[in-house]
Amino acid sequence: MNDTNIKWDTIFYGRKWVSNIIETIQKKDVLHSFYMKRYLMRAMMAGFIISIISVFVLMVKTTFAPDVPLGVVNMIGSITFSFALVLILFTNSELLTSNFMYFTVGLYYHLIQPLRVLKIFMLCFFGNIAGAFIFFAILRVSDVMSPEMVALLDQMIHSKAEVYNFQNILVRAIFANFFINIALVIAMQIDDVLAKMFVMMFGVTIFAFMGFEHVVYNATLFVGQLFYDFSAVHALGMLKNIVAAFIGNYIGGGLIIGLFYAYLNDHGQFETIKKANKSQQLTK
Template identity: 50%
Template sequence: MIDNHKAIKDTYMSRETIENINSQVQMKTVLFSQTPGRYALKAIMSGFLLALVTVFMLAIKAQFEGANEGLVNLVGAIAFSLALVLIVLTHSELLTSNFMYLTVGWYYKVIALNKALAIALVCFFFNIIGGFILFIIMKITPIMTPEMIESLRALVDSKTVHSTWFAILGKAIFCNFFINIGIYISIQFKDGLSKAFFIACGVIVFVFMGYEHVVFNAGLYVGMIFYDFDAVAWLHVLKNIIFAFIGNFIGGGIFVGLLYAYLNGKRDSLQ
């Protein structure tokens, strides 16, 4: 028998990725604490990009109406993956990816729990502001056609009135698991094309399967404020936001962030 000289630390297969995440959490903390205006702008840009590509996806669905539904949904999902690729590669701030980053940072004591929570909530608020800015601009243009508005209305109804809280929770877990597992893998690559590919993979799965992304959903509801406010059941919207938020945290923060933090070192190993 060959002697086994491996130690526990040799099993930390993606330790470099975890160190990269912790470094980014430290930068987020500095940005948030010392230049909050810049942090807000990065969060606004994420919401803006997400809402912008949402409109692109609605246009695809409207213009391909009558074609094979599965194929249209797949094309829309591929198109929407552009949003997260742009957000990640421009280092913008998105709540759902921050669930993973902040959880890893909390596990390694890089950030306190109260600071992590503050960053998450502020990030979410300004993500929504980004959606408002996008739809204010859209409202003064003829871009949103009646067909696109009807597609938006149907999508909102399916996520609110026609969804139970436990269905939303489960779909939200799956959504952010796929998104953050893609981001986690992408961190291991240096070139932009490889990063973009793995980021897009997770997004394509979540969009095609109709999973729940709390920031994407919030952007849809912002759109309805401008195009059909009276058609929205706002209590059901609140139900969706609450359980999508919780589910996204579980999927990205616990199932990816906390899991891989634990698999790649002890909690006090950075001290």
């Protein structure tokens, strides 16, 4: 059977999905290339938002904990945390873990060089962490964080940095970004705003309730502990968590989702660009 007769858009997501991804990549690449400060500010806003929602979750859990069963408290906290992705996406902020999917698609189609992608990842991650530092520096001069919230923060970080081993964090991180990015893939097919928000929220709710590992979320928690309980900081454990979560998140969002759907939707639409890039590499 001649595959040129296949109507790809009726089998997979097709040209529209790929075009949306590529358009997003190109915008991000241009922003990083010519407006680096603004790109960094967008990344900082994402870290700022996650930090706000992280504190919100701590407050929700400590408020409901005395009177509500633990499972219900965790579910409420997970739904609460899902607000973060909605706020980040609708404010066009730059979150590292969603970029894993976008730029892996670009790598598959040879639309961007690996070194450039790595630079964008590092700048985005730095911006996410910088946003967390700014938020907690402001919050620290207030009394928003109660002793119960600080104790819960320490408990969460103890598990992430000291109890979990590298392999455990890695696997948890794979599934965390799988659920985030599969929700994004579905949301991209939906025009209705409320439906789009619902899809994004249930993906995050699943990973949060199951205790999976998100590298940016973990980094914001670690920053919070630096400000509120510096004596409890376990630097090596935090570094172990960041490295394992970073790798796992890339596998879950970049390879399992990004590479998978890039291959499924590949119908030769970028063959000319691929050949041109290969020719340039051979002439260097």
